[in-house]
Amino acid sequence: MSIILALKIDKSRPLRRGSAYVWSVIRELTAGPNGLDRPVTLRQLVLRTDDVSDSTLRGFMRTLAGAGIVEPLPGKPPRWRVLKRPTQLPPMTRDGKPVASKTQQMWNTIRALSSFTAAEVAIAASVEDSVVALHSAKTYVLLLAHAGYLKIERAGGPNVPAVYRLKPSMNSGPLPPRVLRTKLVFDPNRNEIVGPAEAEEVSC
Structure with missing residues (x-):
């Protein structure tokens, strides 16, 4: 016999996950004075999301890099510089190609x-x-x-x-x-x- 489960979500609390949300966090974190952007670190993104793994966030940043929206910076901790700042992300494949x-x-x-x-x-x-x-x-x-x-x-x-x-x-x-x-x-x-x-x- 199968069991149907109903997932109850707290609608009073905004979901802190998903590509649109993570991109809004990146835009906020990298908006520097005089229009100069600051790099964003993996740690910053982890702290601003709910139950999103490091590997998932790294994969998302690879997608953005493939689309030419961010670029990875050398050294540790992992961090990226924003190259483009669209208000909304375009639909993309995992390697950043438009779809x-x-x-x-x-x-x-x-x-x-x-x-x-x-x-x-x-x-x-x-x-x-x-x-x-x-x-x-x-x-x-x-x-x-x-x-x-x-x-x-x-x-x-x-x-x-x-x-x-x-x-x-x-x-x-x-x-x-x-x-x-x-x-x-x-x-x-x-x-x-x-x-x-x-x-x-x-x-x-």
């Missing part, structure tokens, strides 16, 4: 349309070199609806797609809400989750 974000494309479309079906999101969000599949659009729209971002304008039925609208109060900004998959270790002998919960983004 189209279908989640971003869908979120841009959802914010732009007054109302929509999942199929309309897939069509409007697709561009020549980055086509959004209908299944991906359906998954993302349903997850946003379940999370309270969307209002159902018309309920769906047999051969009738549901129509949604983004709630004005949930139009939180240009960055797309991300879908996370959480890895947990559950010990049935102790009836509890053991160790940290690791989350990774799911590609829609």
Whole structure:
């Protein structure tokens, strides 16, 4: 028999992890007087994040270095100099190469349309070199609806797609809400989750 676990998160406390958060910390730590940047150290990043390993942070900095956003400095402790300061990081592969974000494309479309079906999101969000599949659009729209971002304008039925609208109060900004998959270790002998919960983004 399978057991379904519900992960409860303290919503009153901001998540101190994820690429967007770590980049905001780097921008803050390296903003020096007269526009001169100070190097950021691995230790500084560890202290400003929650349950993020040194290896994960090193990997993130390698990604930024591959994109030409930071450069590693010689010597110890590990530290980096910021070369570019974009407000938001572009979608990148692990080696820093730019990549189209279908989640971003869908979120841009959802914010732009007054109302929509999942199929309309897939069509409007697709561009020549980055086509959004209908299944991906359906998954993302349903997850946003379940999370309270969307209002159902018309309920769906047999051969009738549901129509949604983004709630004005949930139009939180240009960055797309991300879908996370959480890895947990559950010990049935102790009836509890053991160790940290690791989350990774799911590609829609």
